[in-house]
Amino acid sequence: MNIAEIRNIVQAARKAVFFGGAGVSTESRIPDFRSASGLYRTAQGTAYPPEVMLSRPFFDTHPEEFYAFYRAKMLHPGAKPNDAHQALAKLEREGRLAAVVTQNIDGLHQAAGSSRVLELHGSVHRNFCTSCGRSHDLAYVLESGPGVPACTACGGTVKPDVVLYGENLDPGVLEAAVQAIAEADVLIVGGTSLTVNPAASLIRHYSGNRLILLNREATPYDDRAQYIVRDSIGGVLRLLTEGE
Numbered sequence: 001m002n003i004a005e006i007r008n009i010v011q012a013a014r015k016a017v018f019f020g021g022a023g024v025s026t027e028s029r030i031p032d033f034r035s036a037s038g039l040y041r042t043a044q045g046t047a048y049p050p051e052v053m054l055s056r057p058f059f060d061t062h063p064e065e066f067y068a069f070y071r072a073k074m075l076h077p078g079a080k081p082n083d084a085h086q087a088l089a090k091l092e093r094e095g096r097l098a099a100v101v102t103q104n105i106d107g108l109h110q111a112a113g114s115s116r117v118l119e120l121h122g123s124v125h126r127n128f129c130t131s132c133g134r135s136h137d138l139a140y141v142l143e144s145g146p147g148v149p150a151c152t153a154c155g156g157t158v159k160p161d162v163v164l165y166g167e168n169l170d171p172g173v174l175e176a177a178v179q180a181i182a183e184a185d186v187l188i189v190g191g192t193s194l195t196v197n198p199a200a201s202l203i204r205h206y207s208g209n210r211l212i213l214l215n216r217e218a219t220p221y222d223d224r225a226q227y228i229v230r231d232s233i234g235g236v237l238r239l240l241t242e243g244e
């Protein structure tokens with residue numbers, strides 16, 4: 001695939017949208033779910049499969065085990081944005097990128113400077129009391145460990161504002177993502193296996209002919225893409241966005 005050709009398309013964009021997932025953050029040393037070194041393989045042998053431990057029924061019935069897994073596998077407070085996050089923030093600053101739609105919960109796009117980030121699956125940075133609704137930040141969850149964080153106001157159970165299996169996506173975020181994707185002149189999809197729905201199916205709302213897919217492995221949506229690059233997303237996005 002001709003990188004120069006893809007670069008020209010990205011550089012000419014005026015309202016591109018990036019749609020991404022866990023693969024965007026693997027170069028920040030946050031494991032994804034489905035790669036060889038991803039959580040689904042490394043968590044084999046644990047008492048429950050990850051999709052059970054990260055489900056709402058499990059949170060409600062086994063909060064200690066939920067938090068033990070969540071703290072160990074989903075919280076990476078020392079992680080820093082990588083080249084992929086930085087390149088997308090640059091594209092937004094240059095007026096080429098209208099939004100980042102992400103399945104990630106790590107907050108690294110905002111840390112890199114992106115301001116329009118639609119977090120389909122929520123964020124580890126937001127947490128709320130399931131009894132009184134009071135908000136708690138990530139620092140509180142980290143400091144209150146190792147058990148279940150209790151609300152400072154009422155003692156209730158604090159829950160991360162992340163979408164667990166069995167929970168619905170926020171309708172407002174979903175609607176904004178659909179609109180951004182439908183209006184995009186260029187859709188860049190990357191670092192996602194495109195297997196988690198309804199998130200993955202959102203890319204069907206793009207009807208243009210400049211869908212660029214940046215992913216190491218094949219996805220169920222490859223036949224919709226005009227351009228596919230199977231390489232490190234950080235390196236590719238850096239090439240696509242750097243100046244002359």
Ligand code: NAD
Binds near residue numbers: 022027031032033193
């Ligand atoms: P996934 O694990 O199913 O797929 C990741 C994809 O990215 C794979 O196809 C892999 O080949 C590709 N990939 C990994 N590293 C790459 C790299 N450096 N360059 C190019 N491609 C790379 O992830 P998903 O599709 O996002 O679905 C998993 C779910 O897990 C999401 O809903 C997300 O909320 C959650 N999750 C989030 C984080 C995070 O916030 N960082 C981490 C793990 C899981």
